[in-house]
Amino acid sequence: MNDPLAIELSNVEVRYDTTTLHFECAVAAGGIVAVAGASGSGKSTLLHLVAGFEEPDGGEIRILGKNVDRLAPSERPVSMIFQDNNLFAHLDVATNVGLGIDPALRLSAGDRITIEDALRRVGLTGFARRLPPTLSGGERQRVALARALVRHRPLLLLDEPFAALDPGMRAGMRTLLRELHEEEGNTILMITHHPDDVKALADSVLFLDQGRIIAHDSLARFLERRDNAAIDRFLGNVS
Incomplete structure (x- = not known):
């Protein structure tokens, strides 16, 4: 029997007055996943849904194969x-x-x-x-x-953990996080606005745009993409 996925979001929606965020993805266990996208694209909301700090208006959230919709944040892994x-x-x-x-x-x-x-x-x-x-x-x-x-806990969520750090400290923290990940064997989702963080740490990338997950790629595939303006801007591919 295959191990369960770390995270599954099935038709998850969060409705606001003027917009609706919609998340659909399946994250394999054991990797470091960068969560990227422009400000306001829904990155923090995505993590808060998984952690239980925000409730969805629809859909299902599963962690390690278990539905966690009724679990408080302290009860989630x-x-x-x-x-x-x-x-x-x-x-x-x-x-x-x-x-x-x-x-x-x-x-x-x-x-x-x-x-x-x-x-x-x-x-x-x-x-x-x-x-x-x-x-x-x-x-x-x-x-x-x-x-x-x-x-x-088998799942670690990081909401822009290096945002206030200078470049030297960022590099040191990236190295530490990678080393701890290798020791723990956990699954990490990390929000970042920095392509360097993605390149140095991520095994795969969830890229959000306007409240939708528009890409869920391996790192190599993500870095090769030239088919989306928002991803091009993030990677600095815009001339």
């Missing part, structure tokens, strides 16, 4: 990292990571070892007692990654 990290400024790094294990912070000695190990894996050994405002943008993103790691 998903972790999500936002552009602004969602760290609590008054809590130290270890506590922010510990929220990924238990939101009530009832942490055992074993949990604290797990937290230290996650910080080690993201290159933040010795940072446990630091507060988020004392960290750089890249370090805060590493804390968010560590919090996702301790949850051990």
Whole structure:
């Protein structure tokens, strides 16, 4: 029997006053998928639907073969990292990571070892007692990654995780994300506006335009496309 797909969106619709977004796709398990497209094309809505932060007006969402339409975000096998990290400024790094294990912070000695190990894996050994405002943008993103790691969810959603980082930090975070993906074997969906992120990280690409998925290609196929103006603009193929 074949393994289930990581994500299936079947005739999923989100209706607004002036527009309707429509998503139809099937994402294989185990890869890194870039979610790209112009601002307002529906990328964040797509991730919020999968995570459970937004409810569809129609259609069906399945994760690892299971219908999740009635599951709350905390019940879905998903972790999500936002552009602004969602760290609590008054809590130290270890506590922010510990929220990924238990939101009530009832942490055992074993949990604290797990937290230290996650910080080690993201290159933040010795940072446990630091507060988020004392960290750089890249370090805060590493804390968010560590919090996702301790949850051990098979699906990781990233909403423009590198948007506030300079080019050097972006490159370092891309390398770290690839290494952690290889260790975890999870499925990653990552929103990005940067072709360099797509080329460096993605195995495949979901490209959105005006609330529709207009391309779902392997990386090689996507980079070869010359048949759509929105994709050409994203890739810089417009003279």
